[in-house]
Amino acid sequence: MSESTAARRPGQLFRNLNAKIASIPMILTALVIFVGGTLWTVLYSFTNSKLLPRLNFVGLDQYERLWSAPRWLTSIENLITYGVLSLIFSLTIGFLLAALLDQKIRFENAFRTIFLYPFALSFIVTGLVWQWILNPDFGVQHIVRSLGWESFVFNPLYDQDIVIYGILIAGLWQGTGLVMCLMLAGLRGIDEDIWKAARVDGIPMWKTYLFIVIPMMRPVFITTLVIIASGIVRLYDLVVAQTSGGPGHASEVPAKYVYDYMFAAQNLGQGFAASTMMLVTVGIIIVPWAYLEFGRRR
Numbered sequence: 001m002s003e004s005t006a007a008r009r010p011g012q013l014f015r016n017l018n019a020k021i022a023s024i025p026m027i028l029t030a031l032v033i034f035v036g037g038t039l040w041t042v043l044y045s046f047t048n049s050k051l052l053p054r055l056n057f058v059g060l061d062q063y064e065r066l067w068s069a070p071r072w073l074t075s076i077e078n079l080i081t082y083g084v085l086s087l088i089f090s091l092t093i094g095f096l097l098a099a100l101l102d103q104k105i106r107f108e109n110a111f112r113t114i115f116l117y118p119f120a121l122s123f124i125v126t127g128l129v130w131q132w133i134l135n136p137d138f139g140v141q142h143i144v145r146s147l148g149w150e151s152f153v154f155n156p157l158y159d160q161d162i163v164i165y166g167i168l169i170a171g172l173w174q175g176t177g178l179v180m181c182l183m184l185a186g187l188r189g190i191d192e193d194i195w196k197a198a199r200v201d202g203i204p205m206w207k208t209y210l211f212i213v214i215p216m217m218r219p220v221f222i223t224t225l226v227i228i229a230s231g232i233v234r235l236y237d238l239v240v241a242q243t244s245g246g247p248g249h250a251s252e253v254p255a256k257y258v259y260d261y262m263f264a265a266q267n268l269g270q271g272f273a274a275s276t277m278m279l280v281t282v283g284i285i286i287v288p289w290a291y292l293e294f295g296r297r298r
Helices: 003-013 017-022 024-044 061-067 070-101 108-120 123-133 140-146 163-188 192-200 205-216 218-233 237-242 254-264 268-295
Strands: none
Touching: 017 024, 024 268, 061 070, 061 268, 070 108, 070 163, 070 218, 070 254, 108 163, 123 163, 123 237, 163 218, 163 237, 192 205, 205 218, 218 268, 254 268
16 A cells, blocks of 8 residues: 555545534434334334333234235225326326426416425325315315206215225325426426427427437436335325225225324234335335436446
């Protein structure tokens, strides 16, 4: 090792020292609270803890009970249905709105604010608003029937077969504006010369978007997918505000299952097992994203 290399390394270690010292609380928080809490949850998911955590290991019993519970299976089915449709419609509607706003239309700032405004509301407020809108006694169904269509039926929150779609409507109303803003930022990052070259070559606009613009926006799409997917896994507030998991358990979701078993049923072991499965779901989302974002660059 040369003297210049040995002298340079201590300098790199103490570079930006103030910033490194300032980051210590956040690093400790991440290690102790997030990593430590995660490991603690996984550990106690193999126990029969009830009201209080106890290190009485029962192997995979909690997971066997979890995957044999109809309520948990219903929550997984609902999450898959909500998640797939939310991804498709959020990306499609958000991109179309962004493409329209990217045409430099008049009152663009006003439209952008209107579309983004629902995202500023809490999920509880959104859920309560849409519970009122979809209520058959004084919501959409009541208004349409008062106009003369007496046979019109639209009460998704009270129908076990379609209740998850009523929740999906509220979720799309709140989240699509954020997707639109992310897509609009990506579109504004496209070089204007690309659009000019496409027009000179006579390429239709839809082909320009499909074969040129969208592939160039790959990082934006990946980031947006991760944001949407993380919100899907954490779905809880909308369900509680709109249906409380009903009718019956028809609109149950994993996050509500975890809350009910940990606090209402006082069965910590079962709640920990369910939260561990949610953690696995998050891992399934994060690992491919990390590979796409960082793995290929190497």
